[in-house]
Amino acid sequence: MLEMQREILTKEALSLLERVKGRREAEGRFVEALRRVNELRLRLGEPGFRALSCLSRPPSVLLLPVSFQGVPCPQIRVSAPPDTSLHYDAEVLERIGELWGALAALIEVANAEAAIRCISEQLVRLSQIINSLDRNVIPALEDAIRRVEERVAARELEEHVRARRLRGA
């Protein structure tokens, strides 16, 4: 049963690894979005840029435990995207959109990485249990069974000999 669970978790981790492969692209997208925001920041001037950022309400995110095949993992869930309704500049809105899109992709990758870490930790624990059972507990139990069987066999032989003696007497 434990080995079956280990197999299921391994498959889950492998499927999550596909999502993590997008990390390089997500990071590149984020760096590019940030570069374009910085260009805008220079052009608008620091006071203007900071005042503009007052107009944006930040996104609302929650950290929730989510079960992956019974393994609880912390996952970021976006409950509300950033509110940009007060902005009027199309270029500013475009930059915010790019940055948020890139950040959302990074959140997806971070979620997958967190899930892989939790599953990996669970796999390590499972392997330790399975190894412990294979190398210590099961051999010890088998040894005990063997010793009990030997003892039983010895008793049977003893009783058989005693019975023969009595029959002979």
Added chain:
Amino acid sequence: MATMEAYVAVRAHGLKSRLLKRPDYEALARGEREVYEYKDYSSIAARDPLEVKVEKVHRVYVSRISLLAESAPELSEYLWALADKLEFENLKLQLRRVLGGGGRPILYPYGRHVGPVRLSEATEEKELWELALSSGLLERVPKREWGSLAEREAFVDFAYVKHLASAVQRVPASGESRRALLEAAAELCSLVAASWSRHLSPEAVASVARAAGLEVKRPPRGGSPEERLLRLARRLELRYPASLPYAFAFDVYATAEARNVERVIVGRSLGMGSSEILASLLLTSP
């Protein structure tokens, strides 16, 4: 009064000779020199937070205009009006903060009518307009039916142009200087209209300008409003090298320097490359 105008122009020439040149910006952008190595910016310390550095950069601009205004009290009304653009900018910045309800903007360190500390204490839009009205910064407030922030910000920009044009009427400048400065104010009005026409319809821009007491001519074409303003300054500089319009040109250059130095400091703090920083600058000299 022509003597006083010539005196202001001479002082402005002196101040202009101290403005940073392209090689200075290149050295700053590449990190070969630090901004505090320049005498005018020596108050900026390397350990200052970014906000403080930006504030100190604009203090240099304010001190330059103060020097001009204090050297010619008769013409100071106009010279202070040039610096008043920072107060109008502060009004827009605080408006964004009040409407957005978060963050802490950097306000320019200037307040002839209403200082940044008093402005930053306003927590409601109504309070902000009342403050601007009672301090004499604004003669009128935006119309109630304007729903968009863009219209209200555009109104503040046009109100500054009106404020500048009114100051021209009040100072005892020569007829020629007055005409040139009023033309400059009219062109400034067109530039403001051009920059707001990116966000508002032409009708809305014209309506906002009218509400501020201005009439918008057809917005100019070609080049960004900043570049067109520089071209206007160059024209005035060449035509009026020894009268009050030269002070207008100097103000444009000094404002451009403050923005450029701010861009270099911010760009370097963000780890941007020198070419990116240099591309963002508005260079007034070859």
